[in-house]
Amino acid sequence: MRLAERIDLANAEAARRLTASRARWVDVRPLRDVVLDLGAYELTHGGPPLLWREMGGAQRGAVLAAVLYEGWARTPAEARGMLDRAEVSLRPNHHAGGVGTGAGVGSPTMPVCVLEERGVADRQGTLSWAPLAPAGIDAGAHDAATLARRRRWREALAPALGRAVAARGGLDVDAVVARALHMGDDLVHRTDASTALAVAALAPALTAAGLDGDALRELVDGLTEGEGFFGALALAAAKLACDGAQxxxxxxxxxxxxxxxxxxxxxxxxxxxxxxxxxxxxxxxxxxxxxxxxxxxxxxxxxxxxxxxxxxxxxxxxxxxxxxxxxxxxxxxxxxxxxxxxxxxxxxxxxxxxxxxxxxxxxxxxxxxxxxxxxxxxxxxxxxxxxxxxxxxxxxxxxxxxxxxxxxxxxxxxxxxx
Amino acid sequence: MRLAERIDLANAEAARRLTASRARWVDVRPLRDVVLDLGAYELTHGGPPLLWREMGGAQRGAVLAAVLYEGWARTPAEARGMLDRAEVSLRPNHHAGGVGTGAGVGSPTMPVCVLEERGVADRQGTLSWAPLAPAGIDAGAHDAATLARRRRWREALAPALGRAVAARGGLDVDAVVARALHMGDDLVHRTDASTALAVAALAPALTAAGLDGDALRELVDGLTEGEGFFGALALAAAKLACDGAQxxxxxxxxxxxxxxxxxxxxxxxxxxxxxxxxxxxxxxxxxxxxxxxxxxxxxxxxxxxxxxxxxxxxxxxxxxxxxxxxxxxxxxxxxxxxxxxxxxxxxxxxxxxxxxxxxxxxxxxxxxxxxxxxxxxxxxxxxxxxxxxxxxxxxxxxxxxxxxxxxxxxxxxxxxxx
Incomplete structure (x- = not known):
């Protein structure tokens, strides 16, 4: 068979695998629980590999903020020093089975949404992840209030969300994506529909989150009031789909x-x-x-x-x-x-x-x-x-x-x- | 001023009033709590006035079902007899400050969503209503299972929903309508977006409903799995808007x-x-x-x-x-x-x-x-x-x-x- 024909057949098979993927959101965990070989002082980032010293402004800011959030340094200057001395290692999300929205920086204790393959037969149970991106947390900010909000999510709200997702038995991300495309979402820059569908689907399970009324409102506001937390889920689903199309x-x-x-x-x-x-x-x-x-x-x-x-x-x-x-x-x-x-x-x-x-x-x-x-x-x-x-x-x-x-x-x- | 000019000015004012209306969903109550002059044996119905003997199949079925649901008769034959003898009176929803989706039949203990005018200055606090229309309840059905479901909503789920709405301080129906129009809803035959937005907005308040996890799922499924309960809210909002445009x-x-x-x-x-x-x-x-x-x-x-x-x-x-x-x-x-x-x-x-x-x-x-x-x-x-x-x-x-x-x-x- 000529190469061109082989490619045609291979491309049809790749597309078949890509579209056979069906992601299910199954948990919310700290990144280090999902990427088991993550170093104690390792961060992940969006895009192909690059060095700290090459990074542009937005990504640089998000990396600095992550070092401070993890408590590895007490000041931005200290954090910069650690990075300059390569005491913090960097790895693309893509090389760790995940993806990130925005600058896409992940760190060991950062809560990530965990998705599981349920469609492609030979990849059942394969996981992907993307950091949870609640409203009111600018990835590049490292003021005390932002860091406190991030820690509040890490300690209380994200684990509670994970309990709700588990109590519901997970959420069919593929089905939400399909419905949201009939509701004006592109699933990247507009996630109003998918976010509302996901939160509505989780609503009955939120009692299992173990939060009081005020904390529950804080959780739901964090999911609904920002740019749309569902973008992380859609992107992690795309990761499963694309990784399965080799x-x-x-x-x-x-x-x-x-x-x-x-x-x-x-x-x-x-x-x-x-x-x-x-x-x-x-x-x-x-x-x-x-x-x-x-x-x-x-x-x-x-x-x-x-x-x-x-x-x-x-x-x-x-x-x-x-x-x-x-x-x-x-x-x-x-x-x-x-x-x-x-x-x-x-x-x-x-x-x-x-x-x-x-x-x-x-x-x-x-x-x-x-x-x-x-x-x-x-x-x-x-x-x-x-x-x-x-x-x-x-x-x-x-x-x-x-x-x-x-x-x-x-x-x-x-x-x-x- | 010529009549044509007077009409133009009047129409501009009517449109101004129509579009100034902003409905807020404030409660879920039995119809008789909202229509205070409703007779003990009175039903409401969609459309302009008509007599029982004139009614077409779908509305006839819904009226019969309502008589059985209220327990005024034990069999369809008994119910028909009461209606034939005019022992049950009929009034258009429109003449009772409300509207209904589908056949639009209302009865004294039927739970209705209550909306309040918050936009038009001289109508602040004016109410409108529409019967809650959960999934799985066909208005024309009067089999034992359907009647049991309706009574379950009346006794437990609708009051719980009312508590959640109150705990949240109500819901801005006008704002949801505006967002849902950017999300593929026409608000009548398609209410996927508005329903999801409303349920997501209510999610944190559902703990105030006083239901256990299973009942909460029953409630949320009833709101989300049908043709979309939000149609009743949009229609009741339209009632406030149009009534205010006299x-x-x-x-x-x-x-x-x-x-x-x-x-x-x-x-x-x-x-x-x-x-x-x-x-x-x-x-x-x-x-x-x-x-x-x-x-x-x-x-x-x-x-x-x-x-x-x-x-x-x-x-x-x-x-x-x-x-x-x-x-x-x-x-x-x-x-x-x-x-x-x-x-x-x-x-x-x-x-x-x-x-x-x-x-x-x-x-x-x-x-x-x-x-x-x-x-x-x-x-x-x-x-x-x-x-x-x-x-x-x-x-x-x-x-x-x-x-x-x-x-x-x-x-x-x-x-x-x-």
Whole structure:
């Protein structure tokens, strides 16, 4: 069989595995309980590997805050010293079986949502995770009030949430994602529907959380009042789906991520290697008082959602999001339609009513990206290039061509073709 | 001032009052606690006034079931006898300050959601109501299991829900409606988003309901698993909005309703009089095994939602609904655009992302309906013409021209013009 045919078959199988994945939220645990080989002084971060000294502002801030939250240092200067001396090690979330929203920094005692594979036959019980991201906690902040809030979640609220999730017997994340796509969520930048559905589903089990009325309100407010805690669950579900799609000879993208410096992709047929290029800066809608020159390079694991058919790939279903992105309804329809040109399947359960219930395009074929010149669109939060700012805006951007070129060159070389 | 100008000013004021309404859900009570002059053997029903002997199948079934539920008769034959001898009196919900979803039958001990006006200055504290419609209770069924479920709600679950609502300090129905319009609800036939938002908002207060874990799950399942209990709240909110829009000389529609035989409208400037015409039969998407000949005439109070800018008037925002109605995305956009031709305002808070955040068209001007020939579109559940069936389908229909002609003729006569 010619290589092109082998690739077609492998891509179909990768897409089949990707869309067969069904994630269930089963627990909330400290990260070190889930990543068993996590070092005592190790942090995880969004994006492909990078060094502390390379990090951009937003990620730098989140790493510093994590060192202080863990109590490894008492002052930012001390924390910086530890990092400068490499006394704290850093590992991509992706290399530890998880993903993170925003800067995506994880630390040993940070509560993470734990998801379990229930769909792909040979991966039953495989776990993924993403840090719980409640409202009112800015990942880059390390003032006393923020650190106290984070510790309150660690000590009381997150364990209580874990008890409620367990008491309910878990939550079918895949089913919530499918419903929320009919309710205006893209599952990355808009999670109003999925968050409400999840909290409503958990409501009867909250009595099992063992909290009094005020603490219960604090817990639910933390889940519902922020950017939407469900984004972490959707992203962790995408991690399970993409990790399960490793198929020899497939050119389907199984990871896309950015670390504030570089962005990188992985393919189903090229294993754990990242193919990177400089991360773009995103043009979009900025908050008042900021301009394009303030923007740092794109960062975060959220682009994995696009690889799983969510985020910008499902933008046709999320018209309310245009107010945030500075785009229009027609843009959303066009992006979803364009992405069908570079994907190998339509998701059988993730359907889009605005496109007469067509499935979300899923399974990016790196070959088609190069052949068509249509680069994958991703939604992106725009971060300030310096530490200490909240996100300054949001917009759409495209994953750079160089990543796909490098990946396909390597893929071809490994198979003795040019 | 010429009459036409007086009408224009009056209509602007009616629309201002309509859209100034902000309903808050404050309690769950037995109907007789809210309608203080309700007779000991009196039922309420959807639509304009009609007699027991006129009623179509679905409403007949719901009235019989209510007589049995109240324990006024032990058998359907006994219940029929009481109704035939007029020992049970009937009153439109609209004449008792309320509305009902589906057949819309209310009875003295039936739990109703109670809403309070918080927006229109001169109507602060005015109440409206709609019967709580939990999942698993078919209004027309009177088998022992259904009656037991209804009594379980009356004795235990509805009072508990009332305690939770009170413990929370009520729920801002207007705010939920506005958010749900960005999440694919039309608030009549699709209430997935509003239901989830409401249950999530109530979640922390559910501990105040005084139920154990199993009963709490029963309560929440009853709210979330059916057609969506929030439809009753949205409709009761529309009742407050429309009742508050009474303005002398206004031709704005303040009620549209159908009773399975006739449909009728009221105008802001014509008081409590109904202007009726035969109710249409609805063509739409039917469940397997049924055809158009099975359909009864349109019934129910839900068309009031359209008068308040919801339902089919907001169809552009509810693309997932087309699977139910047998229509397409483009139909939804067109219906909402067409309805702007016969309305006097855009709702300032009920915006539609798919139309670049334009407000929902609100305040139907009966003059414009006649001038343009564009009849108001409403969404409708299709009921079987005989009692004892669940709804057999759903579709769109139009309110008949005769109602508007009769209303405008009366309006003109009363003002000495022709």
């Amino acid at each position: 198929v020899e000879d497939s050119t389907v993208v199984t990871a896309m991520s950015r670390n504030g410096v570089r962005c990188g992709v992985r393919l189903a047929g090229t294993g754990e290697r990242w193919f990177t290029a400089p991360a773009p800066t995103v043009k979009g809608r900025l908050r008042d008082g900021y301009d394009d020159a303030d923007a740092g390079r794109d960062h975060g694991d959220s682009a994995l959602a696009e690889a799983a058919g969510l985020g910008a790939f499902a933008l046709a279903g999320a018209p309310a999001l245009h107010a945030l992105l500075g785009t229009r309804t027609a843009d959303g329809l066009r992006v979803t339609r364009d992405m069908a040109e570079v994907t190998v399947a339509r998701h059988p359960r993730y359907t889009l009513p605005a496109l007469e219930f067509a499935g979300a395009p899923v399974g990016i074929d790196a070959r088609r990206v190069l052949d068509t010149g249509i680069l994958p669109v991703i939604g992106a939060t725009i971060e300030h290039r310096e530490a200490g700012h909240r996100p300054i805006g949001a917009g759409l951007t495209r994953f750079p061509r160089e990543c796909f070129t490098a990946a396909i060159e390597h893929f071809a070389d490994a198979r003795g073709v040019r | 303005v002398e000389d206004s031709t704005v529609v303040t009620a549209m309703s159908r009773n399975g035989v006739r449909c009728g409208v009221r105008l802001a400037g014509t008081g409590e009089r109904w202007f009726t015409a035969p109710a249409p039969t609805v063509k739409g998407r039917l469940r397997d095994g049924y055809d158009d000949a099975d359909a009864g005439r349109d019934h129910g109070d839900s068309a009031l939602a359209e008068a308040a800018g919801l339902g089919a008037f907001a169809l552009a925002g509810a693309p997932a609904l087309h699977a139910l109605l047998g229509t397409r995305t483009a139909d939804g956009l067109r219906v909402t655009r067409d309805m702007a031709e016969v309305t006097v305002a855009r709702h300032p808070r009920y915006t539609l992302p798919a139309l670049e955040f334009a407000g929902a068209p609100v305040g139907i001007d009966a003059r414009r309906v006649l001038d343009t020939g564009i009849l108001p579109v409403i969404g409708a559940t299709i009921e079987h013409r005989e009692a004892g069936h669940r709804p057999i389908g759903a579709g769109l229909t139009r309110f008949p021209r005769e109602c508007f002609t009769a209303a405008i003729e009366h309006f003109a006569d009363a003002r000495g013009v022709r």
